[in-house]
Amino acid sequence: MTDHAHTVPATAMQNHERIGAFIDWATRWRVLLAILFLAVFPWFAPYTALAVNILIFGLFAMGFNLIYGYAGMLSFGHAAVFGLGAYGCGIPIAKFGVPWFLALPLGVAVAGIAAAIIGWLATRTRGIYFAMVTLALSQVVYYIVFQSVPLTGGEDGLRGVSVPEIRIGPMQVNLLDPMTKYYAILVVVAAALWIFSRILNSPFGAVIEALRENEMRATACGYDVTRMRWLVFVLSGMFSGLAGALYAIHLSIVPIETLHYFTSANVLMMTLLGGMGTFFGPFLGAFCYLLLQDVISVVTTHWQLVVGALFVFLILFFPRGIWGSIIHWLRP
C-alpha cells in the first residue's frame, strides 16, 4: 500500500522531469530543429511552390510574432513593412538592374526605415489605438504605392523582378527550378531564424518580454518604454520586410495585394493559429493556414468561410494556438 502510493507519484515526477528536460533541449536547439524540419519539408509538401510560400509567410509571421506575441503589441499594419520589403527589393531589380544580393538587404532597409517612421508615430499609442494607427498608416503606404505607377506599376503590380539565376561564389543557382528556389530561400530564412533566436535570448529579448508583462514596472525599473517599443517595432518590421523581399524574388512580380490590409489580417491569423509568443508557432501557423487555403479552395471557392469558421473555433477553444497548446499540455 505504502509502496504503491509511493511509486506512482515518483513515476509521474520522472515523466514530468523527462518532459521538462525535453522541452529545455528543444528550446536550446530550436534553430537547428526548425532548419532541419524546413530542410525536409518540401519532400512532404503537396507541391514545392506551396512550400516556398509557407517558408516566406512563416518568416513574415515570425517577424510579426516579435511585436505581437513577444512584446504584446497588436500591429494591424504589418502589410506595409512586408509590402515595402517586397517593393524595396523588387524595384531596384526590375527598374535599375541591381543584383539580387544587394536588392535583398535594400528591401530590408526600406522596410526598416518604413517601420521606424510608422513605429515612431504608432508606439506613442496603446491597445486598440495602436492597432488603428498602424492600420491607417499602412493604408497610407498602400495608396502612395498604388498612385506611383511609373515606379511601382500601381494596380498591376511591379513586373519584371526576374532573377532566373543567382550566382553564389562559383555556384550558379537556377531559381526557375522550384526545389532550388526553395533551398536558396531557406538559406536566408535559416540565417534569419538564427538571428531571431539570438535576439530572443539576448538581454533585449528580456526587455521585450518585460514590455508585454508590465510596462509600468518596466518604466519604474529604468526602461525608456516608448523607445523600447519603437525598437521592437523596427526589428519586427525588418524581419517582415525580409520576408517581403524574398516574396518578390519568389514571384518575380510584386502584387499590390502585398500591401493590402488583408495581408495584415492573414499574418495575424497565421500567428494566432500557430501560437503567439512561441518560436515554432508562426511557421506552423503559416503551414496550416496556407495548406487549408490550398486544400479547401480545390473543393469550394468559399474557402474563406471554412477557414473563418475554423479560426473562430480555435480562438474560442484553443486561444494559445496549435503549438502554444501543445507546449502548455506538455509543460510540467
Add this chain to the structure above:
Amino acid sequence: MTMTATLSDTAPANVSPILSVREVGKKFGGFTALDGVTVDFAPGRLTSIIGPNGAGKSTFFNVLSGAFPPSTGNVLFEGRDITGLPQHAFARMGIAKSFQITNLFPHLSVLENVRVAAQATRTGLDLWRPRARLTELVDRAEALLVLVGLAHRRHQPAENLAHGEQRCLEIAVALACEPRLLLLDEPTAGMSPEEARQMMDLIVRLNAERSVILVEHRMKLVMGISDRILVLHQGRLLADGTPGDIKADPEVRRVYLGQSV
C-alpha cells in the same frame, strides 16, 4: 531628550540632503492634493510619511518617485533638480520605488523578475549576447533574492507566489537598480501582522545601506523603526519629528482621533 534632539535634527549643516522637496503642490482639477510642502531628507535615514486617508500621502509619494510632476515647486535629488524628469530617469539616477498594489512581471520567473530589473541600469542595449551568460546580473539577482528570503522560489513564475512573497519580490525588484534612495508605498498592504513585522525588519536591514522613505497608513508599524516621521494632513505637513515627538503631538492625536498613537 538630548538624544531625541540630535535625531530630529534631520538636515545638519554638514550633510547635504539626499532629497529636497521645495514648496511642492499638486492640483487635480480644482482639488488641491498637496499644498506647498517643503522637506529635506537627510541621507541614510529611514523616514516615514503617515497620515489619515486622503491626506495626500500617495500624491506626495508619486511626486517623489516621478510618477507625475508636481503642479508647483521643485524636487532635488542630491542637489540636482529632477522635477518633471520622465519616470525611467529616476531609476537610472538611483531612486527606486515599490508600488502599493503589487506590480510585477507575472509570467516571468522570480529570478527573471529581478534579473531584468537589474539589467535596466547595468547593461546598455544588447541584442546579441545570451543573457544567461551575463553572470554578474544573475548573481546580483540571486543575492537580492537571498536578501528578501525568496531564493527557494527562484524558478517559480511570479504569479504563483503568495501575496506576502510577492510584496518581498516587489522590494527585490526595486533594489535591483541599486538605488541610493528607496521609496516604499505601503509595503505591508494586505499583509498579516506577522508578515508585516517581518517586512519592517527587512526594511530596517535595507536602511543600513541606503536612505528609505516609507509611506504607511498604519502608524503603529512605523513608530518603532523610523528615524523621523512626517505627518501629512489635507495636503499639508502637519508634524515633523522623531516618533517620540509625533506621539506627543496634540495635533497628530486630534487627526488620528480614536486611534492609539
